[in-house]
Amino acid sequence: MSYSNSRSQLDSATLNQQDNSVFNVEGVKVFYSGFLALLDVYLKIPEKQIVAFIGPSGCGKSTLLRCFNRMNDLIPGAKVEGRLNYRDRNIYDPKINSVKLRRQVGMVFQRPNPFPKSIYENIAFGPRSNGYKGNIDELVEDSLRRAAIWDEVKDKLKAKGTALSGGQQQRLCIARAIAMKPDVLLMDEPCSALDPISTRQVEELCLELKQQYTIIMVTHNMQQASRVADWTAFFNTEIDQHGKRRGKLVEFSTTEKMFSSPETREAEEYISGRFG
Numbered sequence: 001m002s003y004s005n006s007r008s009q010l011d012s013a014t015l016n017q018q019d020n021s022v023f024n025v026e027g028v029k030v031f032y033s034g035f036l037a038l039l040d041v042y043l044k045i046p047e048k049q050i051v052a053f054i055g056p057s058g059c060g061k062s063t064l065l066r067c068f069n070r071m072n073d074l075i076p077g078a079k080v081e082g083r084l085n086y087r088d089r090n091i092y093d094p095k096i097n098s099v100k101l102r103r104q105v106g107m108v109f110q111r112p113n114p115f116p117k118s119i120y121e122n123i124a125f126g127p128r129s130n131g132y133k134g135n136i137d138e139l140v141e142d143s144l145r146r147a148a149i150w151d152e153v154k155d156k157l158k159a160k161g162t163a164l165s166g167g168q169q170q171r172l173c174i175a176r177a178i179a180m181k182p183d184v185l186l187m188d189e190p191c192s193a194l195d196p197i198s199t200r201q202v203e204e205l206c207l208e209l210k211q212q213y214t215i216i217m218v219t220h221n222m223q224q225a226s227r228v229a230d231w232t233a234f235f236n237t238e239i240d241q242h243g244k245r246r247g248k249l250v251e252f253s254t255t256e257k258m259f260s261s262p263e264t265r266e267a268e269e270y271i272s273g274r275f276g
């Protein structure tokens with residue numbers, strides 16, 4: 001039920017089981033100004049599941065996460081090679097409209113980053129700018145409800161989003177992403193700036209949201225991965241011939257297997273806290 005980075009080691013049974021995949025990553029590598037930061041990744045992301053990316057600092061988790069909605073395009077010097085199919089289309093095809101892609105593949109960042117606008121406008125602004133034709137009031141309420149924050153904000157929709165607590169701001173940002181009706185949500189350490197109660201609320205929210213969305217989450221918190229993720233990808237670094245560190249996907253399997261009987265020694269050592 002698991003496989004490691006090398007294509008020759010791919011477990012085809014596992015891959016075939018994931019025929020419902022939303023993304024199929026085929027030999028993706030990422031360079032920053034010519035430096036190979038992430039070695040060829042092969043990975044399938046199953047639909048309506050939560051996939052966690054774990055591994056030590058600098059192993060390329062965020063780099064790969066940003067590939068799924070071409071956020072690396074916005075980093076000067078970043079270059080992505082390989083194929084990354086989103087529902088059978090290579091998103092690195094020059095004909096792909098990356099702005100449209102980012103509507104389908106939304107992102108929630110490490111630090112909550114609400115717009116300096118009202119709670120209502122935080123949700124309404126994006127859809128309205130994109131010509132949303134439906135009832136905006138309903139969309140705002142529905143998005144806030146789905147993000148499990150409606151009851152806390154329904155009486156102060158005109159208040160500034162930035163005046164909410166950190167945990168509420170993060171759920172507001174998730175509501176903002178949901179309002180764009182995405183297919184996939186990318187989350188880059190969404191709880192790292194939150195207290196344990198807010199963290200738990202966001203985790204519970206993710207478990208709710210996976211009924212409708214596919215979620216890919218970078219997390220440093222292994223308990224979090226084991227609590228929420230259906231699948232876990234373990235990344236590590238290796239030293240190249242010039243002494244430079246580069247990231248690689250070491251192992252991908254169900255979370256249950258990753259945390260009970262990982263295939264590789266690297267994953268086993270990381271999970272048992274022996275490094276990282």
Ligand SMILES: Nc1ncnc2c1ncn2[C@@H]1O[C@H](COP(=O)(O)OP(=O)(O)OP(=O)(O)O)[C@@H](O)[C@H]1O
Nearest residue numbers: 032037056057058059060061062063064075245247
């Ligand atoms: N914008 C950038 N410009 C240049 N190099 C970058 C950039 N972002 C990341 N890198 C490099 O790419 C490699 C992978 O970084 P990345 O942030 O993806 O790792 P990570 O696993 O998410 O780390 P962390 O857990 O510390 O956030 C590192 O060597 C890093 O220095």
